[in-house]
Amino acid sequence: MATAKFKIWRGDASGGEFKEYETELTEGMVVLDAVHQVQAEQAHDLAVRWNCKAGKCGSCSAEVNGQPKLLCMTRLGDLNTDEPITIEPIKAFPLMKDLVTDVSWNYEVKKRIRPFKPRAPDFEDGSWKMHQSDVDRVQEFRKCIECFLCQDVCHVLREHHMHDDFIGPRYLVYNAALEMHPLDTEDRREDLRKSQGIGLCNITKCCTKVCPESITITDNAIIPLKERVVDQAYDPLRKLVQLVTGRGK
Amino acid sequence: MDYSRHEHDVLVIGSGGAGLRAAIEASAAGASVGLVCKSLLGKAHTVMAEGGMAAALANVDERDKWETHFADTMRGGQYLNNWRMAEIHAKESPDRVHELEEWGAVFDRTKEGKILQRNFGGHAHPRLAHVGDRTGLEMIRTLQDHGVHRGFDDYQECTITRLLKDGDRVVGAFGYDRENGQLRVFHAGAVILATGGLGRAFKVTSNSWECTGDGHSLGYRAGAELIDMEFIQFHPTGMVWPPSVRGILVTEGVRGEGGALKNSEGRRFMFDDIPPLYTNQTADTPEEGWRYVIGDRDARRPAELLTRDHVARCIVREVKEGRGSPHGGVFLDIAWIKDKVPNGAEHIKRKLPAMYHQFKTLAGIDITEEPMEVGPTTHYAMGGLRVDADSQMTAVPGLFAAGECAAGLHGANRLGGNSLSDLVVFGKRAGEYAAAYVNENGRGTVSEAQIEDAHREAMAPLEREDQSGGAGPYAVQFELQDMMQEKVGIVREEKTLAEAVEDIAALARTAEGIGVMGDRNFNPGWHTALDLRHLLSNSEACARAALARKESRGAHSRIDFPEKDKEWGGFTVVLQQDSEGNMEVRRDPLPPVRGDLQKIIEEQG
Ligand SMILES: Cc1cc2nc3c(=O)[nH]c(=O)nc-3n(C[C@H](O)[C@H](O)[C@H](O)COP(=O)(O)OP(=O)(O)OC[C@H]3O[C@@H](n4cnc5c(N)ncnc54)[C@H](O)[C@@H]3O)c2cc1C
Ligand code: SF4
Ligand code: SF4
Ligand code: FES
Numbered sequence: 094m095a096t097a098k099f100k101i102w103r104g105d106a107s108g109g110e111f112k113e114y115e116t117e118l119t120e121g122m123v124v125l126d127a128v129h130q131v132q133a134e135q136a137h138d139l140a141v142r143w144n145c146k147a148g149k150c151g152s153c154s155a156e157v158n159g160q161p162k163l164l165c166m167t168r169l170g171d172l173n174t175d176e177p178i179t180i181e182p183i184k185a186f187p188l189m190k191d192l193v194t195d196v197s198w199n200y201e202v203k204k205r206i207r208p209f210k211p212r213a214p215d216f217e218d219g220s221w222k223m224h225q226s227d228v229d230r231v232q233e234f235r236k237c238i239e240c241f242l243c244q245d246v247c248h249v250l251r252e253h254h255m256h257d258d259f260i261g262p263r264y265l266v267y268n269a270a271l272e273m274h275p276l277d278t279e280d281r282r283e284d285l286r287k288s289q290g291i292g293l294c295n296i297t298k299c300c301t302k303v304c305p306e307s308i309t310i311t312d313n314a315i316i317p318l319k320e321r322v323v324d325q326a327y328d329p330l331r332k333l334v335q336l337v338t339g340r341g342k
Numbered sequence: 343m344d345y346s347r348h349e350h351d352v353l354v355i356g357s358g359g360a361g362l363r364a365a366i367e368a369s370a371a372g373a374s375v376g377l378v379c380k381s382l383l384g385k386a387h388t389v390m391a392e393g394g395m396a397a398a399l400a401n402v403d404e405r406d407k408w409e410t411h412f413a414d415t416m417r418g419g420q421y422l423n424n425w426r427m428a429e430i431h432a433k434e435s436p437d438r439v440h441e442l443e444e445w446g447a448v449f450d451r452t453k454e455g456k457i458l459q460r461n462f463g464g465h466a467h468p469r470l471a472h473v474g475d476r477t478g479l480e481m482i483r484t485l486q487d488h489g490v491h492r493g494f495d496d497y498q499e500c501t502i503t504r505l506l507k508d509g510d511r512v513v514g515a516f517g518y519d520r521e522n523g524q525l526r527v528f529h530a531g532a533v534i535l536a537t538g539g540l541g542r543a544f545k546v547t548s549n550s551w552e553c554t555g556d557g558h559s560l561g562y563r564a565g566a567e568l569i570d571m572e573f574i575q576f577h578p579t580g581m582v583w584p585p586s587v588r589g590i591l592v593t594e595g596v597r598g599e600g601g602a603l604k605n606s607e608g609r610r611f612m613f614d615d616i617p618p619l620y621t622n623q624t625a626d627t628p629e630e631g632w633r634y635v636i637g638d639r640d641a642r643r644p645a646e647l648l649t650r651d652h653v654a655r656c657i658v659r660e661v662k663e664g665r666g667s668p669h670g671g672v673f674l675d676i677a678w679i680k681d682k683v684p685n686g687a688e689h690i691k692r693k694l695p696a697m698y699h700q701f702k703t704l705a706g707i708d709i710t711e712e713p714m715e716v717g718p719t720t721h722y723a724m725g726g727l728r729v730d731a732d733s734q735m736t737a738v739p740g741l742f743a744a745g746e747c748a749a750g751l752h753g754a755n756r757l758g759g760n761s762l763s764d765l766v767v768f769g770k771r772a773g774e775y776a777a778a779y780v781n782e783n784g785r786g787t788v789s790e791a792q793i794e795d796a797h798r799e800a801m802a803p804l805e806r807e808d809q810s811g812g813a814g815p816y817a818v819q820f821e822l823q824d825m826m827q828e829k830v831g832i833v834r835e836e837k838t839l840a841e842a843v844e845d846i847a848a849l850a851r852t853a854e855g856i857g858v859m860g861d862r863n864f865n866p867g868w869h870t871a872l873d874l875r876h877l878l879s880n881s882e883a884c885a886r887a888a889l890a891r892k893e894s895r896g897a898h899s900r901i902d903f904p905e906k907d908k909e910w911g912g913f914t915v916v917l918q919q920d921s922e923g924n925m926e927v928r929r930d931p932l933p934p935v936r937g938d939l940q941k942i943i944e945e946q947g
Binding site: 140203238 | 440703
């Protein structure tokens, strides 16, 4: 039976190291299978998050050979198994243990974003009229599985640690889903500009490249949001109209 | 003892669709609510649901109405269902769908701009509101995003190991944080179990690690009754190849969109075996079936959309009789519809994006070109805690259950799409009635002795010397899963079921002696050892109930009793812990269906 070697990060906030494990390969195996095999056979206490094993829950994010990936959707057949494969936790958030990081910051950020506020229903049964073409874009954003891989690669968080000033690509996508929702009446543009740091994104597109749901984060979400924010901030006439009519958008 | 203490009116255990909806409702009623879950918020099993959520909105076929949904649910459940739950469910699910839209969900639309509905097995009309094939994600995210602004406290990655009682009533729970092993005592006037299913008891499963049926066994140990435990739904279409993805679900939506099941001879074998209950509603030919799929109202459903229990058994038969696919399944072909619709490949990708992606990435197969290989996978537990239909309270005062861990709605077989609607219909009710219960009865008190006991139990695997001969928790779990798959799987018989009961007892003894390596910090070995108790107790319940029911009905099929038995059609199998801690099995007669509902069943026949 063919085997492969894995260098898996073991340790916690106080320190750690890569440990090497060797395990058997079977056809079609994904990296998460290898981690589970090591866990069951050699390291019962190896910490890893997972749920669906089908790319649907966004739990198993980690870095495989330095690339941000979902462990459950990365096939060993697509990697070079002649060399040891390194598996380490994502970098933008504090380490808890082994492959598990503390992503609670993301949940806090989401709470700060103004919730959905729909207009009054169109029909008596409490429902609305929306056409498929009106919701295609929003549905793209709502595919997000909150894996936080985009947060992991964004240099504003990963290298500059500006977690207090910048909400990261995931929450720009979230804002976009709300702002472009055909029923929504809330206005989030000032928050985006002032407290959520949309200006800090310099459109490197690293986030878009890693998104396992293929959401066009930069082009479809961030750039249109930036345009809206700029319109609001620098268009004095519109501001005046808003003041007079009390209408957000 | 080192534990922290938390006070709430209502404690909700589980943050899938049912738990989130319950927490939202209880908070709305003014209760202080705590929400505990084993994973991060938004990752519960509900996130994986694909095909849709059943509700008689009548957006696609205006003939649909709650009565038809009710009758379909009862027929699908082979009339073992709790008829009052089936009635409430059919009546209230449209409102729950609209409510999700009000909270931001974005369902696929009809040409008229309404919520689109798709075909699913056993539903007379297109009934499933959906978002492509990621409906569960839409539901959980909507509830999560709405919920975080409702003021309840969440305790993520915290596992409950024991319910705490004050006399007869439940007044809280004990648990630990997965992150660092910190222990927690929750004191609450009412507890809602919303812990989902128990599919991890089997080897081939679509369920995640979380699905060890904790709520089933926590409730059982606190004195509640389990019913319908013999009915495990084996979904007919899971992936079979490559081995590492075996069991991962292929949504019924594929068949709803026209997917054909074929054997190695290329025959659509489902058309060869149509059960009498469904002959009136099923197409005679594949051609008629296709007309149904594209909305011809005079056509009847293709045979692929018969109920799951039946389709799963037909697949097993084809494989057994040598007409299977190379890796022990059958073929599911959606590519054939390319000749029938314009832009066929694009159409398939738009309707089934997750399936396209899943097969492309995990199996290297392009489903717009090639057929998939599929076979049955453990999917859903019809069985669970017996609850009062209106309030969702179990026989134990203060203990409520909703979602997959509660039982009654689905009877002997659940219809696809009826779970997501179940979660929000009964999640809401559980939240409402639990809050009202606390208002009336206060919070009760938690005794120190119970906390000490729960503490000892939780720490035991870390503290004791290993007596399992080094087997470790994973090895025992794998052995249990292999055994259950073989002896309590899709086809069952007396002898092997009886063996299963013995095997489970032996494995339980081994499990009691497992000592685990490592410490309290995020230690999956320890977690697995604790979850094992639940898996074992649920496996026992399942095997004993299957042994008791001497007939074949719905998802339960016995080769030694291959037919439906009229008398058994009037009974529910109930499991309850006796005073010595043993599992008592009894059968309770089903209450007669209310007259007006019986009439609906007959009219819709
Ligand atoms: C792949 C797949 C596709 C499906 N598709 C559909 C579909 O299209 N339509 C449909 O109607 N149904 C579908 N189902 C079924 C449906 O998804 C589930 O039945 C449903 O989501 C269960 O929801 P729940 O709220 O009861 O529990 P879950 O969503 O399973 O959540 C359980 C919660 O309980 C928590 N928990 C469990 N034990 C403990 C403990 N000891 N302590 C603390 N917390 C605990 C978990 O962490 C989790 O938060 C599908 C199922 C699968 C597997
Ligand atoms: S495009 Fe913006 S959000 Fe995305 S990675 Fe670059 S800087 Fe970060
Ligand atoms: S936007 Fe994409 S990469 Fe970012 S969290 Fe969502 S799914 Fe993950
Ligand atoms: S386990 Fe769910 S995305 Fe990998």
